[in-house]
Amino acid sequence: MLGGSIGLVASIVAELLTGGLGWVFGIPFVLVCAYCAAEVPSTSMRSAIVMPPLVALLVAAVNPLWSGDRGWLIKMLTTLTTMAPALLLATGVAAVIVGVRYWRAKRA
Numbered sequence: 001m002l003g004g005s006i007g008l009v010a011s012i013v014a015e016l017l018t019g020g021l022g023w024v025f026g027i028p029f030v031l032v033c034a035y036c037a038a039e040v041p042s043t044s045m046r047s048a049i050v051m052p053p054l055v056a057l058l059v060a061a062v063n064p065l066w067s068g069d070r071g072w073l074i075k076m077l078t079t080l081t082t083m084a085p086a087l088l089l090a091t092g093v094a095a096v097i098v099g100v101r102y103w104r105a106k107r108a
Contacts, residue, residue: 006032007055011063021063021079026086029055033090037097042105045098052090056083 007029014024029052037048060083064075080087 003032003036003051003055004058007059008062011059015063021059021083021086025059025083026089029086030090030093033094034097037094038101040098042101045102048094048098049091052087052094056080056087056090059083 007025010025010028011021014021018024033048033052033055036051037045040048057080060076060079063079064072
């Protein structure tokens, strides 16, 4: 819930400030994915790894609505392509945090 709402707000702010998704979206997206991975309950740690791709899909589906252009599907696929580095980084950071939490829980 938190990841989706911050992702949408960051995408709207990025679209208004820069006209596209760039670092204005990427930095909050990676940070909120790291926060969610650190704070998710230990019984549902897998959801922290699945959350970044789902939020990215949600943002890519909603983002073309702000531009007002036609060709929603093409714009959505283009948005997914351009935000791929942030998506990979966010998913990787979340996976590392969840992995460390899992490893620490097994050792305790």
